[in-house]
Amino acid sequence: MRSKRRIRWAIIPLGIATAATLAACTPTELNGFLPGFVEDGTPTTNRTEMVSGLWVNSWIVLLAVGVITWGLMGWAAIVYRRRRGQTGLPVQMRYNMPIEIFYTVVPLILVIGFFAFTARDQSILETQYDDPDVSITAIGKQWAWDFQYNAEDEDDTVWTMGIQAQPAANGDVDQAELPTLVLPVDQTVKIQLQSRDVIHSFWIIDFLYKKDMYIGKDNYWSFTPTREGTYAGKCAELCGEYHSMMLFNVEVVSEAEYEEYLETLRDAGQTGDINDAYDRLQNLPGTGAAESEGDR
Numbered sequence: 001m002r003s004k005r006r007i008r009w010a011i012i013p014l015g016i017a018t019a020a021t022l023a024a025c026t027p028t029e030l031n032g033f034l035p036g037f038v039e040d041g042t043p044t045t046n047r048t049e050m051v052s053g054l055w056v057n058s059w060i061v062l063l064a065v066g067v068i069t070w071g072l073m074g075w076a077a078i079v080y081r082r083r084r085g086q087t088g089l090p091v092q093m094r095y096n097m098p099i100e101i102f103y104t105v106v107p108l109i110l111v112i113g114f115f116a117f118t119a120r121d122q123s124i125l126e127t128q129y130d131d132p133d134v135s136i137t138a139i140g141k142q143w144a145w146d147f148q149y150n151a152e153d154e155d156d157t158v159w160t161m162g163i164q165a166q167p168a169a170n171g172d173v174d175q176a177e178l179p180t181l182v183l184p185v186d187q188t189v190k191i192q193l194q195s196r197d198v199i200h201s202f203w204i205i206d207f208l209y210k211k212d213m214y215i216g217k218d219n220y221w222s223f224t225p226t227r228e229g230t231y232a233g234k235c236a237e238l239c240g241e242y243h244s245m246m247l248f249n250v251e252v253v254s255e256a257e258y259e260e261y262l263e264t265l266r267d268a269g270q271t272g273d274i275n276d277a278y279d280r281l282q283n284l285p286g287t288g289a290a291e292s293e294g295d296r
Contacts, residue, residue, distance in 0.1 A: 051208040132190035140200030143242040145179040158265035165245040184258035193219040201237035
């Protein structure tokens with residue numbers, strides 16, 4: 001009875017100390033030091049907090065399991081250590097059913113729990129908008145990006161074509177020369193991910209999500225940007241010699257600024273579908289490409 005009271009009195013100050021520590025944390029610390037959060041806690045997208053929550057809660061559970069495991073190991077090492085005057089091994093414990101059930105069931109519960117929460121969040125993250133406010137096609141190519149802003153009328157579709165980063169002698173990259181994807185804040189966005197050549201991976205770092213781009217198989221990503229700003233993006237899949245130069249920027253702007261940007265592309269004559277003259281899939285069987293002498 002006394003031991004239970006002691007444990008209870010030990011837990012209370014520990015809980016108060018934990019609560020006080022968490023209360024003093026900044027949004028960055030509360031979200032596991034992941035990018036995508038500012039001091040007021042505003043996330044970059046409607047999905048960012050879900051990703052950070054899965055990350056942080058997983059670490060909390062894992063650390064708790066680790067502390068308990070390390071504590072039991074230390075306790076066993078101290079309590080059952082060989083004492084002065086003793087020889088041989090201490091008494092060995094075998095076939096203890098309660099302990100065997102415990103260390104079989106508890107890890108199983110942990111694994112099932114991790115799987116359940118991961119599957120739940122992944123299902124939400126992978127749900128695509130059926131009728132998004134903005135539809136965009138992002139095309140990865142060695143080693144840059146093309147962005148097409150789709151419209152119901154093909155004549156209203158506009159695009160930009162980018163080149164890979166051009167570093168200066170000291171390694172600095174001119175950010176203004178990088179391909180830029182412009183998104184309207186608080187508007188639902190669906191991005192169709194395509195590759196012209198090899199496997200790439202579309203990664204907007206502060207959005208806490210990345211997705212692969214395959215040859216001949218399109219991927220999709222749906223989300224809502226919730227904070228204006230400029231964010232860095234890159235290819236997260238080793239795709240060749242200049243993979244490290246496959247960079248881009250993302251600008252989240254107001255809806256009015258977004259419409260103005262699309263208008264500047266129309267004025268520049270960058271309308272219609274992006275020319276796929278460099279798509280390596282054009283010479284595959286079934287694409288309508290003319291056969292060469294060697295294929296006949």
